[in-house]
Amino acid sequence: MKLTIQKFYRVNGGSTQFKGVTPDITVPDALSSYAKGEKEAEYPLQWDEIAPATYQPTNSLPALDKLKAASAARVAASPGFRLITEAAQRATERRKQTNLSLNLAAYRTVQQQARDANKLQTTAQNALPTLDIALPAPDATLAKTDSVVAKRTTRFLKPLRKDAALAEAVAVIGDELK
Incomplete structure (x- = not known):
């Protein structure tokens, strides 16, 4: 048995249950086609809100529209993100595919196509610039x-x-x- 005994609310009074936290800038990811999040669980808690806390909102990202546009342009031009999007679409199509051919040649063709797509994904991943990440x-x-x-x-x-x-x-x- 699973029980939720507490609920989390943001400073503006809205809960994170069911809706989650909406990002300002999104990028494609390989799991974007999968149903995920609390709303996909059995008997999810519905979104609600309480009185907001007293706080002073800041406008710390006055150029948010410019940031979104620049990010969208980079993502659109990125072969890596294109392949990530294609992989997510293939995953969606595979989940919709409920019938598989019993013909061995057809099955092998489908498997080879999947392997080829994975190789492309790996090649694109390896072609990404390497981030310099250092430990504290x-x-x-x-x-x-x-x-x-x-x-x-x-x-x-x-x-x-x-x-x-x-x-x-x-x-x-x-x-x-x-």
């Missing part, structure tokens, strides 16, 4: 002296260095700092 000094010191921490850190950082969404987030921050 105390963690870097620990990683130098502890082999277990070093292996775990390497395993954690390796995929981040070629993460298209993270690279785009860094680019958006760079745009904001200009």
Whole structure:
């Protein structure tokens, strides 16, 4: 049995249940075609709101429209994001496909197409610029002296260095700092 015993509310009084938190800038991801989030769970808590807290909203991103436009242009021009979008579309099509051919040649053709698409995705991922990610000094010191921490850190950082969404987030921050 699963029980929800608490609910989280944002400073503006709205809950995060059911709706989640809507990002200002979105980028495609491989899981975008999957139903995800609390609203997809059985018996989700409905969105509601309470009285907002007393707070002073800031307009810390006055150029949000420019940031969105620059991000959208980069994403549209990115072969990596194009392949991510195509992979998400293929995943959606595969889930809709409820019948599979019993013909071995047809099955092998479908499997080869999937392998070819995965190779393209891997090639595009490898072609992404490598992000220079460094650990904070105390963690870097620990990683130098502890082999277990070093292996775990390497395993954690390796995929981040070629993460298209993270690279785009860094680019958006760079745009904001200009």
